[in-house]
Amino acid sequence: MKIAVIGCTHAGTAAIVNAAKLYPEAQITVYERNDNISFLSCGIALYVGGMVKDPAGLFYSSPEQLKELGVETRMLHEVTEIDTLGKTLTARNLKTGEMLQDSYDKLIVTTGSWPIVPKFEGGDLDNILLSKNFNHSNTIIEKSKQASSIVVVGAGYIGVELVEAFQLNGKQVTLIDAEERILSKYLDADYTDKIEASLQHHGIKLALGEKVTRFEGATGKVSKVITDKGEYEADLVILCIGFRPNTELLKGQVDMLKNGAIIVDNYMQTSCPDVYAAGDSCAVYYNPTRQHAYIPLATNAVRMGTLIARNLIKPTVSYMGTQGTSGIKIYEDNIAATGLTELAAQEAGLDIDSVLIHEHYRPEFMPTHEEVMLKVVFEKTSRRIVGAQLMSKANLTQSINTLSVCIQNQMTMEELAFVDFFFQPHYNKPWNFLNTAGLAALPEVPSLELTR
Incomplete structure (x- = not known):
């Protein structure tokens, strides 16, 4: 059996390693256009901030390790065409x-995602960078050494983590986003208001509800970011606006969402026989809404890649879908979320309610007993839980x-209560704070008087 794999980051590495172990007789060839594989991009901010000293720890495989498994890895090879009917591919060295x-018998597409880069006036100036791969992170580190004023555009997880890292390194930092709140896809205002206050307390300037219109600079380097509401000095700009698959x-050859995310079944197979896909190039089945959605997360990628290997020969292990569970640490606050926010649930057309509790996570007679929010x-009629958010100085993210x-x-909610x-x-109280949330929502x- 000839297995061809395109792309080797989270999903690709998981698929390759598991396939090599499950099918030692298979001929596996990997095509990767970068000069490295399996980089944990979620560690960029830790690397940039200096918490991670040795970047080798951000890689969990290598061409040498794959070779030991009998896998041929063709680095710096970009696949330019796929013929799913003829089961062939064309690549450029x-x-x-x-x-x-x-040619291939089975094709695994784990091509990932790429940052969204709008065409801004002045966007070709030097020192306007992306934050996605290992080479990006090295460039950010080198450029930031000479920078004093740094602007990050995009207030998702990566953007927020980067502004914290830059501030801890003594830089003047501005965070710009077109949304009115940071982390708005993950958290409701109850949480983002507190996080924004923390960022501002640490000297980070927030420019929210502002759209970047252009960049200005002299001698070919960026010096200023112009928005529809203001302008900000910048020696260095990092774009973290979002990602696209x-x-x-495979356009026109397999079923996709409108944004180009590949739709796969419960066994990671596309609408084209013998073509499988996983990771940031794919849509996932999102359990809170019971629909396909684009949620690029490393956790989704490694699960899906592992499932591909298990299901290459025949459907064996079914995908359970995802809740889009995620977490982040911002200064002293430990934050995590799963499923829909209250706002996202309403936008999805669900008839929902919510409970918000502030509780000490363990008895007050203990030396410390930090508060958890x-x-x-949950859905009003069915009472089905569809989302949750948590924040505490104590690490209660699990x-x-x-x-x-x-x-x-x-x-x-009734089941959660009891x-x-x-x-x-x-560690906790007789009523765990999760129980307490359920109890607060009991009907x-x-x-x-009604029984008399």
């Missing part, structure tokens, strides 16, 4: 320009994983 053709190779979003399982299994959690004063009971 980026070193020599040589073109080559290959890299799927042009927990919101749980509780969001518990709520992810609740959403996965379509649990109700599910069995252990009690030990070092009213009939009054005594």
Whole structure:
């Protein structure tokens, strides 16, 4: 069996390593257009901020390791064409320009995503950078050494983590986003208001609800970012506006969402036989809405890549869908979320309610008993849990994983109220704060007057 793999980051590495172990007799060839594989891009801010000293730890595989598994890795090879009917592909050697053709029995497409880069006036000035891969991170580190004023455009996870890293390195930092709130895809205002206040407390300037219109600069380097509401000095600009799936190779050959994300079934197979896909190039089945959605996360990628290997020969292990569970640490605050925010649920047309509790996570007689702020979003009629958000000075983020399982299994608020959690004063209260959220949402009971 000839297996061809296009792309080798999270999903690709998971698919390749598992396929090599499951099918040692298979001929596996990997095409990767970069000069490295398996880079953990979610570690860029830690690397830029200096918390990660040795970048080798941000890679969890290498061409040498894959070779030991019998895998041929063709680095700096860009696939330019796929013929799914003829089961062939064409690739260009980026070193020599040589073109080559290959055939396959099974094709695994893990081409990932690429940053969205609008065509701004002045966008070709030097020191306007992206933040996606290992080479980007090295460039950011080198350029930031000479920069004093840094502007980050985009207030998602990557943008927020980068402004914190730059501020901790003594830079003057501005965060710009067209949305009125930071992290608006992940958290409701109850949380983002507090995080914004924390960023401002640390000296980070927020320019929210502002759209970048152009960049200005002298001697070919950026010096100023102009928005529809103001202008900001900048020696260095990092664009973190969002991502789009890299799927042009399969356009018109497989089913996709409107944004180009490949639709796969529960076994990671596309609408084209023997073509499988995973990771940031794909849509996922989103359990809170019960629809396909584009949610590029490393966790989704490694699960999907592993499932591809398991299902290459025949459907074996079914995908359970995702809740889009994620977490972030911003200064002293530990934050995590799963499923829909209250606002996103309303925009999705769900009839929902929510509870928001402020609770000490363990008994007050303990030496410390930090507060946790927990919101749980649920459907009014079915009482099904569809989302949750958590924030605390204590690291309680694993509780969001518990709520992810609740959403996965379509649990109700009543079940959350009375599910069995252990009690030990070092860790929690007799009523775990997850129980407390469920209890706060219990429906009213009939009054005594109604029974007379």
